[in-house]
Amino acid sequence: xxxxxxxxxxxxxxxxxxxxxxxxxxxxxxxxxxxxxxxxxxxxxxxxxxxxxxxxxxxxxxxxxxxxxxxxxxxxxxxxxxxxxxxxxxxxxxxxxxxxxxxxxxxxxxxxxxxxxxxxxxxxxxxxxxxxxxxxxxxxxxxxxxxxxxxxxxxxxxxxxxxxxxxxxxxxxxxxxxxxxxxxxxxxxxxxxxxxxxxxxxxxxxxxxxxxxxxxxxxxxxxxxxxxxxxxxxxxxxxxxxxxxxxxxxx
Amino acid sequence: xxxxxxxxxxxxxxxxxxxxxxxxxxxxxxxxxxxxxxxxxxxxxxxxxxxxxxxxxxxxxxxxxxxxxxxxxxxxxxxxxxxxxxxxxxxxxxxxxxxxxxxxxxxxxxxxxxxxxxxxxxxxxxxxxxxxxxxxxxxxxxxxxxxxxxxxxxxxxxxxxxxxxxxxxxxxxxxxxxxxxxxxxxxxxxxxxxxxxxxxxxxxxxxxxxxxxxxxxxxxxxx
Numbered sequence: 428x429x430x431x432x433x434x435x436x437x438x439x440x441x442x443x444x445x446x447x448x449x450x451x452x453x454x455x456x457x458x459x460x461x462x463x464x465x466x467x468x469x470x471x472x473x474x475x476x477x478x479x480x481x482x483x484x485x486x487x488x489x490x491x492x493x494x495x496x497x498x499x500x501x502x503x504x505x506x507x508x509x510x511x512x513x514x515x516x517x518x519x520x521x522x523x524x525x526x527x528x529x530x531x532x533x534x535x536x537x538x539x540x541x542x543x544x545x546x547x548x549x550x551x552x553x554x555x556x557x558x559x560x561x562x563x564x565x566x567x568x569x570x571x572x573x574x575x576x577x578x579x580x581x582x583x584x585x586x587x588x589x590x591x592x593x594x595x596x597x598x599x600x601x602x603x604x605x606x607x608x609x610x611x612x613x614x615x616x617x618x619x620x621x622x623x624x625x626x627x628x629x630x631x632x633x634x635x636x637x638x639x640x641x642x643x644x645x646x647x648x649x650x651x652x653x654x655x656x657x658x659x660x661x662x663x664x665x666x667x668x669x670x671x672x673x674x675x676x677x678x
Numbered sequence: 679x680x681x682x683x684x685x686x687x688x689x690x691x692x693x694x695x696x697x698x699x700x701x702x703x704x705x706x707x708x709x710x711x712x713x714x715x716x717x718x719x720x721x722x723x724x725x726x727x728x729x730x731x732x733x734x735x736x737x738x739x740x741x742x743x744x745x746x747x748x749x750x751x752x753x754x755x756x757x758x759x760x761x762x763x764x765x766x767x768x769x770x771x772x773x774x775x776x777x778x779x780x781x782x783x784x785x786x787x788x789x790x791x792x793x794x795x796x797x798x799x800x801x802x803x804x805x806x807x808x809x810x811x812x813x814x815x816x817x818x819x820x821x822x823x824x825x826x827x828x829x830x831x832x833x834x835x836x837x838x839x840x841x842x843x844x845x846x847x848x849x850x851x852x853x854x855x856x857x858x859x860x861x862x863x864x865x866x867x868x869x870x871x872x873x874x875x876x877x878x879x880x881x882x883x884x885x886x887x888x889x890x891x892x893x894x895x896x897x898x899x900x901x
Contacts, residue, residue, distance in 0.1 A: 491759055
């Protein structure tokens with residue numbers, strides 16, 4: 428690492444500490460029933476809360492509800508805030524826990540509804556996808572990529588999903604993520620390793636599907652696009668994403 | 679590559695070299711994200727030097743990592759909804775905050791101008807009190823004659839009192855409504871000891887009774 432990089436790192440760390448101190452000051456004021464201070468806390472951190480939630484739950488509305496609920500819980504528990512930690516760590520923990528709870532309940536709901544439909548009851552991680560959403564190829568290219576990344580992330584077990592989101596979207600380091608998710612540093616590295624690997628496998632599987640779908644489309648003269656894509660999706664073998672659900676649950 | 683006690687660390691151990699392709703592959707997800715320790719990074723780079731054909735595996739892992747990284751950039755750049763109105767409303771509904779938010783303090787022009795006007799009036803009255811005391815400009819040069827009526831506009835409204843050494847006097851148009859002011863001695867220059875407390879328009883003509891008939895503000899002088 429160069430001296431300049433060291434300097435930049437020190438500057439970023441200093442800025443982070445200053446921001447953390449400013450958060451603590453706002454928390455103290457909010458503890459004294461200062462509504463304006465709590466409003467400022469919300470304004471400062473609503474982006475973080477919403478982004479994390481948006482990458483863990485399937486819709487904007489759900490993400491907004493969860494982020495809002497997280498701030499309500501923050502307010503109710505302000506007196507219990509531990510000033511040894513950053514406010515952001517506390518907020519991230521509340522948001523990720525709310526999201527994981529949401530995903531678990533949703534998974535149960537999906538499982539029950541499918542059982543009632545007479546399915547075989549076998550559930551895989553991929554089944555977490557919301558099939559009511561428009562298919563990715565219906566979006567413009569940029570939107571399509573974003574939606575597909577979101578779908579792939581959503582296909583992972585919540586534990587992998589949350590660690591990947593905190594690392595890749597929020598840019599947090601493994602020690603801070605460990606503090607947020609309440610796991611050891613080693614476990615976080617393992618989840619990050621498995622999460623990236625599973626993401627890569629699923630992403631590549633979808634890329635192969637797209638290529639195969641395009642080839643089939645050309646062969647069939649461009650007719651019945653949907654009927655070509657759907658069987659292809661069914662015939663593609665699953666990756667070990669199916670096993671990721673059990674791993675995520677255990678870890 | 680040795681696994682940790684939990685058997686769940688997918689990285690090369692510090693100071694060790696990678697011996698198999700499986701070990702190399704298991705290191706890639708952390709390697710492409712820059713999450714390996716320096717020693718582990720060197721182990722991966724050492725393997726790649728010896729096995730250049732495995733660069734394809736590295737490139738595939740890096741492509742997936744780029745997809746995630748670009749997704750993160752897009753998400754961070756996206757607009758975030760303002761949550762405070764909803765949070766505030768919810769806190770009001772459950773009763774932990776008042777239902778109506780407390781309006782922020784207003785510092786408008788009217789407030790400032792009123793403050794300045796009050797401060798200026800106070801300074802003027804205080805300065806006038808000083809001028810009427812010892813060393814003030816009124817003790818030297820003769821005053822220009824000033825008409826009581828032209829200043830106070832209260833001709834005929836005043837009361838008439840005796841004007842003597844220890845006589846009680848009353849200002850024309852005074853709002854003290856009969857409360858007497860005492861002149862402190864025959865040659866005293868303080869006609870009114872409480873000048874700062876008297877409204878300015880009433881005090882102005884009360885300068886120096888010895889400076890001339892027109893300078894006298896007492897109805898008794900005009901008699």
